[in-house]
Amino acid sequence: MTTASATPAVTTVSPTLDDYCTAYVITPADVTAARMLVGIAGKATTMAEPSLLAWLGMCLALRTPRDRHTCVHLGRIADWAGSIDFDAANPLPWPREPQPWIAALQAIPALVGTPGETKPFILAGADAPGGHDARLYLGQAYAEEGAIAATLLRDGSRHVSILLGGPGSGKTYTLAQDLIKRFEESATPLRIALAAPTGKAAARMTKALEDRCVKAKAADEILKAVRAAPATTIHRLLGYNPARAPQFAYGPANPLDYDVVVIDEVSMVSSSMLHALLGAIGPKTEIRLVGDPDQLASVEAGSVLGDIALACDKPGSPLHGRCDKLDGQHRYAADSVIARLATAIRAGDAATAFSILDAGSHDVSWIKPGDSAGLARTTALACGHAERLRSLAKDGSPGSDATAKRVLDAQAELQVLCARRTGPTGVSGWNQRIEKGLALGPAPGWYSGRPVMIKKNNPDLRLFNGDVGVVVPVREAGGTQSTGMRKEAVFALGDELIRVPVTRLEDVETVHALTIHKSQGSEYKHAIVVLPEGKSRLLTRELLYTGITRASAKATIIGSREVIEAAIRTPIRRATGLADRLAGG
Numbered sequence: 390m391t392t393a394s395a396t397p398a399v400t401t402v403s404p405t406l407d408d409y410c411t412a413y414v415i416t417p418a419d420v421t422a423a424r425m426l427v428g429i430a431g432k433a434t435t436m437a438e439p440s441l442l443a444w445l446g447m448c449l450a451l452r453t454p455r456d457r458h459t460c461v462h463l464g465r466i467a468d469w470a471g472s473i474d475f476d477a478a479n480p481l482p483w484p485r486e487p488q489p490w491i492a493a494l495q496a497i498p499a500l501v502g503t504p505g506e507t508k509p510f511i512l513a514g515a516d517a518p519g520g521h522d523a524r525l526y527l528g529q530a531y532a533e534e535g536a537i538a539a540t541l542l543r544d545g546s547r548h549v550s551i552l553l554g555g556p557g558s559g560k561t562y563t564l565a566q567d568l569i570k571r572f573e574e575s576a577t578p579l580r581i582a583l584a585a586p587t588g589k590a591a592a593r594m595t596k597a598l599e600d601r602c603v604k605a606k607a608a609d610e611i612l613k614a615v616r617a618a619p620a621t622t623i624h625r626l627l628g629y630n631p632a633r634a635p636q637f638a639y640g641p642a643n644p645l646d647y648d649v650v651v652i653d654e655v656s657m658v659s660s661s662m663l664h665a666l667l668g669a670i671g672p673k674t675e676i677r678l679v680g681d682p683d684q685l686a687s688v689e690a691g692s693v694l695g696d697i698a699l700a701c702d703k704p705g706s707p708l709h710g711r712c713d714k715l716d717g718q719h720r721y722a723a724d725s726v727i728a729r730l731a732t733a734i735r736a737g738d739a740a741t742a743f744s745i746l747d748a749g750s751h752d753v754s755w756i757k758p759g760d761s762a763g764l765a766r767t768t769a770l771a772c773g774h775a776e777r778l779r780s781l782a783k784d785g786s787p788g789s790d791a792t793a794k795r796v797l798d799a800q801a802e803l804q805v806l807c808a809r810r811t812g813p814t815g816v817s818g819w820n821q822r823i824e825k826g827l828a829l830g831p832a833p834g835w836y837s838g839r840p841v842m843i844k845k846n847n848p849d850l851r852l853f854n855g856d857v858g859v860v861v862p863v864r865e866a867g868g869t870q871s872t873g874m875r876k877e878a879v880f881a882l883g884d885e886l887i888r889v890p891v892t893r894l895e896d897v898e899t900v901h902a903l904t905i906h907k908s909q910g911s912e913y914k915h916a917i918v919v920l921p922e923g924k925s926r927l928l929t930r931e932l933l934y935t936g937i938t939r940a941s942a943k944a945t946i947i948g949s950r951e952v953i954e955a956a957i958r959t960p961i962r963r964a965t966g967l968a969d970r971l972a973g974g
Contacts, residue, residue: 404482405441406420406448408481414445414449415448415451419448419449419451419452420444422448423447423451427439430500434499436499437497439493439496439497440496441482442482442489442493443493443494443496446490446494446525449461449525450527454689454690457686457687457688457692458690459530459534459660459691459963459965460513460524460526460531460966461525461526462523463487463490463523464521464523466485467485468962487519487520487523488519490523491520504535507528509527509528510526510527511526512526524964524966526966533660533661533664534664534966536664536668537660538970540668540670542707542708543672549675549708550713551698551711551713552567552678552680552712552715553679553698554681555681555715555735556681556731557717558715559715559717560680561597561601562601563713564598565598565605565607566605568651569602572607572610572614573611579648580618580647580649581615581618581650582618582626582650582651583598583620584620584621584622584623584625584653585623585653585657586623586654586658587657587853587854587855587909588852588855588857588882589856589857589910590657590855590910591620591621591882593910593912594653595884596884598615599612619882621882622853623652623666624846624848625848627639627645628848629846629848631846637669640668641669644669644671645670645671646671649674650674650675651676651677651679652677652679653910654680656684656686656687656909657685657909658693659688659690660687660689660690660691660965660967661689661690661691662689663693680694681694682694683735683934684909684931684934684935685909685931685935685961686963691965692965696965696967696968696971697968699968700972701714705973706973726751727944729745730746730937730944733957734930734933734934734937734957737930737957737958738957739957742957743950746946746953752944753944754944756945756947758948767947768826770803770917771805771819771901771917772822774802774803776826778838778839778859782796782859782860782862783837787863788863788864793859793879796859796861797879800859801911801913803914803917804903804911804916804917804939805823805902805903805917805919806908806916806918806939807819808904808927808928809904809925809927812921814919814922819901819919824901835876835891837876839859839860839899840857841859841860841878841894841898842855842857842903843856843858843897844898847895847896850893851882855907856880858879858881859878859879860876861876862874875890878891878897902919905932908936913939915942915943916936916937916939916943916944918936918944918945918947920946920948921948922949922952924955925952929959929960929961930957930959930961932956933956933957
């Protein structure tokens with residue numbers, strides 16, 4: 390007698406939000422926030438229990454700021470699944486077309502509204518054919534994006550000008566020429582404001598503009614006006630104070646009183662920051678946006694300069710005629726290998742990039758992870774630079790501006806730039822390695838020559854997130870050569886030095902090494918770019934391009950062929966709707 394083999398019974402268990410949390414699609418915090426919103430809506434109106442797909446859509450929208458998106462692009466919802474670690478043996482439901490998501494969200498109108506409504510979530514573009522333009526926003530993000538577009542497109546964008554170009558393309562020269570012309574055409578003295586996202590970028594902007602005006606032999610009154618309006622951070626420009634409500638002194642009810650506002654390094658500006666800035670600009674003020682759309686986008690949500698650049702390419706957009714794109718190259722020598730490598734990376738041309746790296750040159754070197762001798766030489770170079778900073782700070786005249794400026798200038802000669810913060814190849818690993826080379830002991834503290842970066846805005850000290858300074862000794866009044874010394878950190882704000890006793894610095898980090906993100910707006914004679922040991926979500930084309938183009942004379946890349954290729958082949962993709970709005974979509 391033949392016995393049939395038994396077939397095990399299959400038990401179908403309906404998936405829950407916890408299953409999606411386990412798969413790292415969403416987090417418990419997203420679920421908690423969504424449940425709170427559903428609870429509030431349930432008390433205010435009669436509503437059906439959201440379906441699992443509606444719950445999931447709301448949770449995805451709640452996590453968008455962490456992923457640096459401004460919305461969930463339902464038309465590309467299949468792309469999201471590609472980054473999710475689903476269990477093949479027990480796959481979770483994930484519709485790859487937008488319509489099921491749209492239907493589930495439209496079934497809870499108490500929570501999900503349409504453009505023009507005030508709801509926790511806004512579903513835009515759902516009526517487009519197939520729903521492929523549908524985007525789900527948090528209500529605030531949708532309002533901010535709409536306000537940005539409305540301000541930039543107001544009156545045919547006649548008050549807006551956009552200047553795009555890579556490092557050394559002539560942006561500062563062109564901006565200086567434009568300002569000189571604007572001064573000459575103005576019947577009254579021109580009131581200008583210059584700002585950038587970080588203090589270091591602002592300082593570079595001030596010096597570069599002044600140098601260009603001098604070389605262009607601008608009239609004395611023009612040079613005087615530029616010097617009277619040194620570039621500052623956007624936070625300083627808007628009068629940021631976290632203890633005040635609203636946190637910005639300038640806004641729609643109290644606009645900035647300038648004829649022209651110029652913002653540099655706009656690629657670093659988040660959607661929320663641009664919203665605050667544009668909200669503080671009156672209807673008669675001209676705004677000039679300057680930057681490189683191929684650099685990294687903001688560390689917060691949005692990719693505003695990239696979106697603006699896309700809109701500028703659309704003939705139907707009012708911004709199309711308000712944009713100048715510079716493709717020249719003046720930072721590097723005509724035969725610069727750094728420039729050729731940057732061009733290949735920006736174009737996504739891995740083959741050309743590797744032909745350059747394999748060939749080697751005096752200004753570009755490639756160190757593979759297994760090259761212990763090369764790694765040792767590079768580490769010794771970074772340690773030697775740190776020792777030089779320490780010597781300049783210790784051996785100079787305590788408290789003198791000349792010593793402070795020499796140390797700050799030397800700090801910019803070499804910088805280790807890491808893709809990640811933690812681990813042996815990250816900022817923490819390199820900072821520990823370099824400080825160990827200085828033989829400072831287990832708790833180095835506020836040693837002379839220590840480069841530090843401000844991590845939190847502090848308007849009282851006139852220091853903001855991203856400002857970089859160096860610790861120097863200062864002799865107390867009445868102190869002798871060997872007594873009465875204290876430590877302070879000195880920061881450059883244009884030609885001005887800001888000195889702060891280290892006892893007043895609360896939230897800083899050592900930056901013998903810093904992240905590539907934090908390096909934006911800076912320039913170093915030699916940039917050592919350290920990539921992760923394996924593939925990472927951090928690796929993008931823009932990350933590598935930004936790191937390489939921080940170097941003015943020499944770039945060293947530490948990373949494997951696989952990691953470099955993954956970066957070159959992975960452009961940043963952030964879900965936003967700003968480009969479509971600016972293009973008239």
